[in-house]
Amino acid sequence: MPRLVLAYGLLGLIPFLAPPLIGFALPGARALAGTVLALYAALILSFLGGARWGQAVGRPVPDAGVVSLAMLPSLAGLGLLLAPGGVRLPLLAAALALHWLWDVRSTGLPAWYPRLRSLLTAGAVLGLLAGAVTLA
Secondary structure: OOHHHHHHHHHOOHHHHHHHHHHHHOHHHHHHHHHHHHHHHHHHHHHHHHHHHHHHHOOOOOOHHHHHHOOHHHHHHHHHHOOOHHHHHHHHHHHHHHHHHHHHHOOOOOOOHHHHHHHHHHHHHHHHHHHHHHOO
């Protein structure tokens, strides 16, 4: 896997992992940390959908199904931001896990992409579930 992609991906885990730690260390910051975590998760869902959309439309004949499905992560992220606080972070974790399933089962992606998505999704889900416990 390209080192640059891995490096940026790992740096992208910081906003998933920092809010639970901040909320644990600074109880007064829990509400803000939970909001930041939920917003970032929704942004990443949208980013992942956009990556799949871009990959699909870059083909000579775009796959209409993939183009259509690639819009769902953005809509899911927006909808889940409106979910009640107690379920918002676990549902965002589930949405990222569903996107991971789509990514690792898809063909036509670089051979290293499933490994990258597995690592990054594990970190994101860990951060969201830790946030659900520490920021609630």
